[in-house]
Amino acid sequence: MKRGELLGSLEHIILLALVRLDDGAHGMIVRREIEERTGRNISIGAVYATLERLEAKGYVSSFTGEPTPQRGGRAKRLFRVQSAGKRALQISEQTIRSLTADLEGRWETI
Amino acid sequence: MKRYSLPAFACRLFESVLPGRYREAMLGDLIEEYTLRIESTSPLTASRWFWSQACRSVPSMVCSSMRSGNCFISMSVAMGVYILMATLKFAADLMISKLAGPETTHLALAPIVFLTTTAIGGCVAARIRRGATIFLALIVMITVVVLIDFKVCSIPVPWWYQFGFLTLGPLAVIITPALLGAYSDS
Numbered sequence: 551m552k553r554g555e556l557l558g559s560l561e562h563i564i565l566l567a568l569v570r571l572d573d574g575a576h577g578m579i580v581r582r583e584i585e586e587r588t589g590r591n592i593s594i595g596a597v598y599a600t601l602e603r604l605e606a607k608g609y610v611s612s613f614t615g616e617p618t619p620q621r622g623g624r625a626k627r628l629f630r631v632q633s634a635g636k637r638a639l640q641i642s643e644q645t646i647r648s649l650t651a652d653l654e655g656r657w658e659t660i
Numbered sequence: 661m662k663r664y665s666l667p668a669f670a671c672r673l674f675e676s677v678l679p680g681r682y683r684e685a686m687l688g689d690l691i692e693e694y695t696l697r698i699e700s701t702s703p704l705t706a707s708r709w710f711w712s713q714a715c716r717s718v719p720s721m722v723c724s725s726m727r728s729g730n731c732f733i734s735m736s737v738a739m740g741v742y743i744l745m746a747t748l749k750f751a752a753d754l755m756i757s758k759l760a761g762p763e764t765t766h767l768a769l770a771p772i773v774f775l776t777t778t779a780i781g782g783c784v785a786a787r788i789r790r791g792a793t794i795f796l797a798l799i800v801m802i803t804v805v806v807l808i809d810f811k812v813c814s815i816p817v818p819w820w821y822q823f824g825f826l827t828l829g830p831l832a833v834i835i836t837p838a839l840l841g842a843y844s845d846s
Contacts, residue, residue: 577682578689594689595717598682599724617688620695622671624688 557642560600563588565609565631565639574628576615577601601629609635667694667710673838674714676786677794678721686721690714722794731795737788738795742803745781749773767815771824778829779836786837793837797830804829 557565567583568575575583577597585591604610615626631639674687690713697706725731752773756766778800785792804826836842 576689577686578693581689582693593716593720594686594713595678595720598686598717599720602681602724603727614685618692620692621688622691624684624691626688627682627685 556645557638558600560592560596561604561609562639562642563590564597564600565604565635568610568629568631569636569639573630574613574615575630576626576628580629598627604635605629607634607638608632609638667707669838670707670711670714672841673835674718676790676837676842677834678718678791683721683790686717718794725791731791734789734792735795737792738785738799741781741785741788741792741796742799744784745777748780749777752777767817767821771821771828774825775828775832778832782833782836783840783842785833787842793834797833800829800833801826 563584564580567580567587571579571583577594580601581592581594581597584597601610601612605612609632610629611632612627612629615628617623617625671687671691675683678686690710693713694706694710697709722731725734753766753770756769756773781796781800782793785796804822808822808826
């Protein structure tokens with residue numbers, strides 16, 4: 551992750567969901583996890599588009615699962631967070647934490 | 661477990677329309693979730709959820725494909741088919757103008773020629789490359805907007821006539837290949 555470059559909000563949320571789900575989560579599981587935890591009803595297309603972007607950045611890797619009849623014979627694409635992704639998450643968290651530190655008293659005036 | 665029929669037309673439609681590397685995985689996810697939802701809710705609710713998810717996914721997948729540069733071939737295919745369509749329509753218009761006399765006859769025949777050429781164009785584009793139809797539909801839509809803006813038609817026509825061209829043209833490009841199952845296997 552380049553200095554000063556932060557994760558986008560959806561990238562951040564999806565990476566966190568992947569970390570929570572451990573290894574090998576597919577798009578719909580990620581979408582469901584986000585919906586359950588945040589109430590955001592995002593589209594599956596947005597999840598895959600973000601995962602594709604994260605993969606291009608080297609933050610996640612993916613592999614193909616077995617096709618099943620429940621999926622109309624289509625294979626799953628499973629994603630896992632790479633160490634670069636974990637580092638990017640840490641940097642994002644640190645940045646947000648340092649910017650929000652000592653702001654408690656100001657929330658009422660914002 | 662009781663088996664339900666999948667929204668087959670929706671699957672075929674999005675299979676031919678969606679660009680992107682993860683199209684197959686995404687459709688698989690949608691089908692799997694649809695099957696789970698149909699058990700817990702009703703077929704109507706599950707179908708509504710499927711259509712809403714699939715339609716909302718199109719812009720994200722198109723943007724992602726454009727950003728990653730994967731869309732270049734699809735766009736080139738769409739442009740090539742568009743030129744073919746324009747040539748076909750021009751030839752048909754020329755033939756009609758020689759055979760039919762008054763301009764009102766042209767107005768009546770124009771939608772038929774337009775929809776036929778867009779439907780053929782959609783099938784050809786989908787047959788060459790999946791995902792090209794969405795770009796072809798966009799090109800058709802832009803062309804109609806430009807033609808309406810430049811007031812190409814010399815006879816005044818009602819708004820619904822122009823609106824028909826604007827909506828039915830791109831729809832014919834997208835829906836016909838799914839209806840006929842005319843899309844490439846790759």
